[in-house]
Amino acid sequence: MKELDERIINEGKVIMPDILKVDSFLNHQMDVALFEKIGAEFARRFKDEAINKILTIESSGIGIAVMAARYFGHCPVVFVKKNASRLVNGDVYQTKIHSFTKDQDYQATVAKNYLNEEDHVLIIDDFLANGEAVSGMIALCQQAKADVHGVGIVIEKGFQQGRQRILRQGVRLESLAVIDRFEDGQVILRKDETCI
Ligand code: 5GP
Numbered sequence: 001m002k003e004l005d006e007r008i009i010n011e012g013k014v015i016m017p018d019i020l021k022v023d024s025f026l027n028h029q030m031d032v033a034l035f036e037k038i039g040a041e042f043a044r045r046f047k048d049e050a051i052n053k054i055l056t057i058e059s060s061g062i063g064i065a066v067m068a069a070r071y072f073g074h075c076p077v078v079f080v081k082k083n084a085s086r087l088v089n090g091d092v093y094q095t096k097i098h099s100f101t102k103d104q105d106y107q108a109t110v111a112k113n114y115l116n117e118e119d120h121v122l123i124i125d126d127f128l129a130n131g132e133a134v135s136g137m138i139a140l141c142q143q144a145k146a147d148v149h150g151v152g153i154v155i156e157k158g159f160q161q162g163r164q165r166i167l168r169q170g171v172r173l174e175s176l177a178v179i180d181r182f183e184d185g186q187v188i189l190r191k192d193e194t195c196i
Helices: 002-011 025-026 034-044 060-069 134-146 162-168
Strands: 013-016 019-021 053-057 075-081 094-101 103-113 122-130 147-157 173-183 186-189
Touching: 002 025, 002 034, 002 060, 002 122, 002 173, 019 053, 034 147, 034 162, 034 173, 053 060, 053 134, 060 122, 075 134, 094 134, 103 134, 122 134, 122 162, 134 162, 147 162, 162 173
Parallel strands: 053 075, 053 122, 122 147, 147 173
Antiparallel strands: 013 019, 075 103, 094 103, 173 186
């Protein structure tokens, strides 16, 4: 997606050796028109999959997942809760996830009511780093006996381990932009992902 690539290059700020901030359009302020195009692109890439549920994780995945869901017919979005409050009790699936940005573990939770063996799931998230969040969501789907048809990521950091980790689990992965590396504070994208 040319527009996404340009926004990453022009507005992304490399704030640590391996962390990119894209608060101006994705993680704080949300560019709804761009989200719309991102949703449409996920729908195009996964159009041959019979998906009836989108699973994401709070909070940055939610907006993108909602936009994508509009293209999949009657397709609810379920978001995994981090460190669920006392409001969530009883019948839940849980798994531990290590947060890349906060460098701490949290208990990821989803209610059994909203994920089950009849679900054909597309997992969506904003970033892919080491694949912890996505692997956690796959684990929750396995607990629920739901089928995972694929993973859609807005920005993959190709120099980290997430891709290998997901593919090793036999799950299809589609990333709209892949960062090859950071060089002198600039983002260098992988070329083959920039021409779509
Ligand atoms: P992973 O679980 O794949 O190691 O990391 C992905 C999760 O951490 C995403 O849900 C995202 O919220 C966050 N994350 C990882 N790397 C970055 C980054 O460079 N920038 C931002 N804004 N979030 C990141």
